[in-house]
Amino acid sequence: MLRLVVQRLLLLIPLLLGLSVLLFAWVRALPGGPVTAMLGERYTPEAAAAIEAEMGLDQPVWVQYGKYLGQLLQGDLGTSLRTGRPVVEEFLVRFPATMELTVVALVFAIGIGIPLGYVAARRAGSVVDHASVVVSLVGVTVPVFFLAFILKYLFAVELGWFPSAGRQSTTMVATHPTNFYVLDGLLTAEWDAAWDALVHLVLPGIALGSIPLAIVARMTRAAVSEVQNADYVRTARAKGITAARLRGDHILRNAMLPVLTTIGLQVGLLLSGAVLTETVFAFSGIGSFLAQAVFNADYPVLQGFVLLIAVVYALVNLIVDVSYGLIDPRLRRQQ
Amino acid sequence: MSANELPPIDGAPTAPLHAPASIHGDGTDPAGRDTAGEGVWARAWRTLRKNPVAIAGFVIVALFLLVALLAPLLAPFGPHELPGRGEIRPTQIPGPSADYPLGLDRYGGDVLSKLIWGARASLLVGVLSTLLGLAGGVLLGLVAGWFGGWVDVSAMRLVDLMLSVPSLLLAVSIAAIAGQTPWSVIVAIAVVQVPIFARLLRGSMLAQRGQDYVLAASALGLTRRSVTMSHVLPNSVGPVIVQATLTLATAVIEAAALSFLGLGGGEPSTAEWGRMLTAAQQELAVAPRLAILPGICIAITALGFTLVGESLREALDPRNRTRR
Numbered sequence: 106m107l108r109l110v111v112q113r114l115l116l117l118i119p120l121l122l123g124l125s126v127l128l129f130a131w132v133r134a135l136p137g138g139p140v141t142a143m144l145g146e147r148y149t150p151e152a153a154a155a156i157e158a159e160m161g162l163d164q165p166v167w168v169q170y171g172k173y174l175g176q177l178l179q180g181d182l183g184t185s186l187r188t189g190r191p192v193v194e195e196f197l198v199r200f201p202a203t204m205e206l207t208v209v210a211l212v213f214a215i216g217i218g219i220p221l222g223y224v225a226a227r228r229a230g231s232v233v234d235h236a237s238v239v240v241s242l243v244g245v246t247v248p249v250f251f252l253a254f255i256l257k258y259l260f261a262v263e264l265g266w267f268p269s270a271g272r273q274s275t276t277m278v279a280t281h282p283t284n285f286y287v288l289d290g291l292l293t294a295e296w297d298a299a300w301d302a303l304v305h306l307v308l309p310g311i312a313l314g315s316i317p318l319a320i321v322a323r324m325t326r327a328a329v330s331e332v333q334n335a336d337y338v339r340t341a342r343a344k345g346i347t348a349a350r351l352r353g354d355h356i357l358r359n360a361m362l363p364v365l366t367t368i369g370l371q372v373g374l375l376l377s378g379a380v381l382t383e384t385v386f387a388f389s390g391i392g393s394f395l396a397q398a399v400f401n402a403d404y405p406v407l408q409g410f411v412l413l414i415a416v417v418y419a420l421v422n423l424i425v426d427v428s429y430g431l432i433d434p435r436l437r438r439q440q
Numbered sequence: 441m442s443a444n445e446l447p448p449i450d451g452a453p454t455a456p457l458h459a460p461a462s463i464h465g466d467g468t469d470p471a472g473r474d475t476a477g478e479g480v481w482a483r484a485w486r487t488l489r490k491n492p493v494a495i496a497g498f499v500i501v502a503l504f505l506l507v508a509l510l511a512p513l514l515a516p517f518g519p520h521e522l523p524g525r526g527e528i529r530p531t532q533i534p535g536p537s538a539d540y541p542l543g544l545d546r547y548g549g550d551v552l553s554k555l556i557w558g559a560r561a562s563l564l565v566g567v568l569s570t571l572l573g574l575a576g577g578v579l580l581g582l583v584a585g586w587f588g589g590w591v592d593v594s595a596m597r598l599v600d601l602m603l604s605v606p607s608l609l610l611a612v613s614i615a616a617i618a619g620q621t622p623w624s625v626i627v628a629i630a631v632v633q634v635p636i637f638a639r640l641l642r643g644s645m646l647a648q649r650g651q652d653y654v655l656a657a658s659a660l661g662l663t664r665r666s667v668t669m670s671h672v673l674p675n676s677v678g679p680v681i682v683q684a685t686l687t688l689a690t691a692v693i694e695a696a697a698l699s700f701l702g703l704g705g706g707e708p709s710t711a712e713w714g715r716m717l718t719a720a721q722q723e724l725a726v727a728p729r730l731a732i733l734p735g736i737c738i739a740i741t742a743l744g745f746t747l748v749g750e751s752l753r754e755a756l757d758p759r760n761r762t763r764r
Contacts, residue, residue, distance in 0.1 A: 123601045134617050246742035248693045250700055251717065251735035258728045377608030381697055385721070396701055399612055411613055415604045 109430075113423045117416075124415055128408050129173050132160075135404060143186060143404050182409030187401050192409035196391060201284040202272055203390035205302075206383070207375050209310030211368070214317035219364065222325025223357065226333065237322050244319020250381035253312035257385060260308060267308050270387035274301050309386040313378050317371040324367045328360035335359070361432055369425030373418050480678070484755035491755070497747025504741050508560040516540075519557035519711040522548040533727045545730055546719055547709035555737055557711035562741065565626050566692040572630035573691075574684050577637020584638065585645035585676075586668050596642070599635040607632045611694060615703040622712075625698045629691050640683055644676040651675075678756045685749035689742040696738050713738050 135142035139160060140153045156162075160169060176182075182192040225237035261269030268274065272286055281289045287306070290299025332338065333356055341355045379392030387393065391410060398406035488494040507514060517523050525548035528534075536543045542551040584595035602610065611628040618624030648654060649672065657667045696714030698704060704712060709719070713734040720731035 119597075120601065120604055123597065124604060127601065131613060131617060136617065136619050242743065242746065245746050246689060246693075247739045248696055248735065248742075250697060251731070251738060254717065254720070254724065254731045254735060258724050258731070262725050262728075373606040377606040380608055380612075381700065384701070395609070395612075399616065400702055402616075404616070407613060407616060411605055411609050414606060414609060418606060419604060 110423070110427060113426065117419055117423075120419065121412070121416070124412060125174060125177055126170070128412060129170050132404060132408055139404075142402065177412075182412065183405035185398075185406045186403045187398070187406075192405055193413075195394065195406065196410060196413050198284060199389060199391045199394050202286070202388065203376075203379050203383070203392055205285055205287060205306060206309055206313060206379060206388065206390060207372070209306045210314035210375055210378075211317060211371075213310055213314035214321050214371075215368070218318045218321030219325050222322040222327075222364075223329050223360075225322070225326045226329035229330070234326075237326055241319045241323045244315050244317075244322075247315070248381075249312055249316055249378045250385055252315050253309065253382050253385040256308045256312050268305050269308075272302060272305050272388055273298065274305075305388075309382045309388055312385070313375060313382045316374050316378055317368065320367055320371060321364060324364045325360065328363050329356060332356050332360045358432060362429065365425060365428065365432065369422045372421045376414055376418065480756065484752065487755040488751055491751050493747050494751035494755075497744050497749075497751060500740060500744030501748060504559055504563060504744065507556055508563045511556050511560045515553040515556040517550045517553040519554070520709075521550070521553070522709065523550055533723060533730070542733060543727070543729060545709070545716070545727075546723055549709055549711070551730065551733060554711040554716060555713075555733060558713040558716065558734060558737065559741075561622070561712045562692050562695060562714075562738070565622065565629070565695040566688050566741075566745075569626045569629035569691050569695070570633065570684055570687050572626065573633025573687070574637055574680070576630065576634040578641055578680065580634060580638035581641030581645070581680075582668075582673070585642045585672075586664075592642070595638065599639050602632075602635040603639075608694065608697060611698060612701065612703065615698055620703055622704050625695055625704045628698065628703070629694050632694070633687055633691070636687070637680060637683065641676060641680050644679050645672050648672045648675045682749055682753040682756060685745060685752055689745035689749070692741050692745070693738060696734075 132139050132142075139162070140156050141148065143156060144152055160172070162169065164172075180193055182196075184191055185195055188195065221233065221237050221240065225231075225234040228234060257269050260266045280293050280295070282292060283289055286302035287299050290296065290302055338351065338355050341351055346355075376392070379390060380396050381392070382388070383390045383392035384396045391414070395407065395410050397403070398410070511519075523540075528544065528546065528548045533546060534540070534544050540550045540552065542555070545551055545554070580595055580599070584592040605613075611632045614628040614631050615624045618627050645668075654667060654671055657671050662671075695704075696712075696717065699710075699712050699714035700718050702718065704710070704715060716734040717731055720727075720734070723730050
């Protein structure tokens with residue numbers, strides 16, 4: 106198990122190196138060259154000279170890349186042009202928000218998707234089966250930001266059941282030791298703050314969760330349909346095993362493997378979707394900050410966030426791969 | 441040697457997807473329209489014609505295509521016209537009326553006209569970007585599958601690299617270089633699709649390589665080029681074509697997302713579905729229809745392409761092959 110983790114972590118190195126080359130080239134390919142692109146209307150000869158010196162633009166390209174890589178290795182991803190703060194800092198401040206949102210989205214997707222897919226497969230042709238097809242189609246065809254609009258309009262603007270924007274009510278006075286607002290509320294025993302933060306997560310969480318929900322339901326349905334006809338399921342049933350054990354130990358556990366893979370791959374989609382969902386709900390995570398960075402041509406933020414998000418994405422998939430062993434003992438032996 | 445001459449084995453996943461028609465050497469075309477037996481595409485078409493889901497998909501797609509093509513005839517106003525400019529008040533945006541069947545928007549544009557012109561913009565971006573992405577992906581996959589060795593390895597590392605960044609972020613980064621124009625949205629979405637098509641084609645070519653008919657073609661003394669081009673490639677494109685159809689749906693949605701984020705450029709009043717949603721954000725409480733109408737258009741277009749793609753996948757799947 107440890108060997109697998111180390112192996113996969115080592116594989117991350119060439120990936121990140123490749124990505125750093127692409128991102129390095131990307132900044133230099135920006136329209137009008139890096140200096141003009143980054144400064145835009147803020148252009149002054151002094152600022153231009155400062156950027157040129159920082160990036161070493163008067164030196165050969167490979168020296169520039171070496172410099173960039175050196176800064177990366179020291180955790181220096183540049184400075185936001187708009188806020189003037191280090192990109193890493195901006196990322197770390199907002200990452201907990203996006204992570205909370207992603208977790209809520211995944212809980213929603215898994216909590217509904219797996220039971221839905223399971224029942225759909227076990228009762229093929231039933232109402233639930235048809236419902237699962239509709240859910241899968243809606244998840245693929247309705248743009249996440251449009252769904253966010255609809256939810257916001259119905260449940261926040263019209264019905265007023267949920268807040269329409271932000272991470273916490275502006276009137277809420279709360280301390281934030283970790284920046285995970287729900288967790289903060291629980292840690293500091295400010296229950297109303299935790300509840301308030303959780304309520305703010307519901308609508309964006311559902312909107313964002315609609316993408317993985319469709320795919321999880323679909324994968325579960327396919328996997329369960331295949332597993333339930335397997336010989337070992339028939340044998341188990343013939344042995345007179347209880348329905349609960351048949352369901353849990355024999356069908357679900359075997360069907361979960363492909364579902365788990367898809368969930369890992371969904372995280373990429375979730376991070377893409379977060380850019381849109383967070384924008385609609387004015388939720389201050391990495392997604393909405395990224396959208397603002399696009400809008401303001403804040404290229405260091407864009408460059409740094411892409412790299413950091415790729416790292417997060419790779420790590421999540423690593424965790425998923427490792428967790429196979431927990432579900433499937435056969436793989437544990439191979440590893 | 442041809443799959444058509446073998447008894448159909450239900451659920452045999454190793455059966456070549458595509459009946460290798462041209463193996464007969466009688467000049468049948470590589471798309472598999474075999475005069476002697478029925479090719480995979482003919483069979484797929486026969487299945488599709490009977491599938492109500494596929495028909496629904498085709499009807500939706502045809503309808504939107506028609507609207508897009510006939511936009512100048514159908515739309516009451518031009519794409520940049522703001523006929524109701526004088527009727528807009530800060531607190532009030534007039535709803536549906538005789539002059540404007542779906543009402544006005546914040547800028548005084550006729551919503552119906554903008555939706556119709558928007559169909560043209562969205563389909564154009566969707567189709568062009570998918571064609572570009574398909575061309576790039578097929579080229580990359582073909583080069584990788586043909587040469588093998590280090591070319592294959594480096595092509596696939598490039599693919600891995602591109603897939604390591606979530607698609608929308610990749611598209612946003614590319615659009616940032618290309619500048620804020622509709623073209624940059626097309627290029628961005630196309631580039632994002634390249635690795636997907638490349639990996640799919642390469643995988644499906646590798647699977648074909650070990651097939652008996654490839655061995656036979658090589659044994660008959662055909663050059664590597666003609667084996668690849670007229671045997672392996674036509675037999676490998678099935679999954680790629682299915683993916684391309686499904687990608688049209690994603691491309692329409694991603695195009696809307698990119699212009700929603702303001703990367704498509706142009707005025708906020710541009711007649712484009714994603715852009716209309718951006719503008720509708722502020723008006724959600726006053727005029728929700730401004731968000732709902734373009735959103736529904738995007739969803740239905742995507743639904744049409746998805747239904748066609750899914751039924752095509754089903755029709756091409758050798759496991760679902762039916763006997764005549």
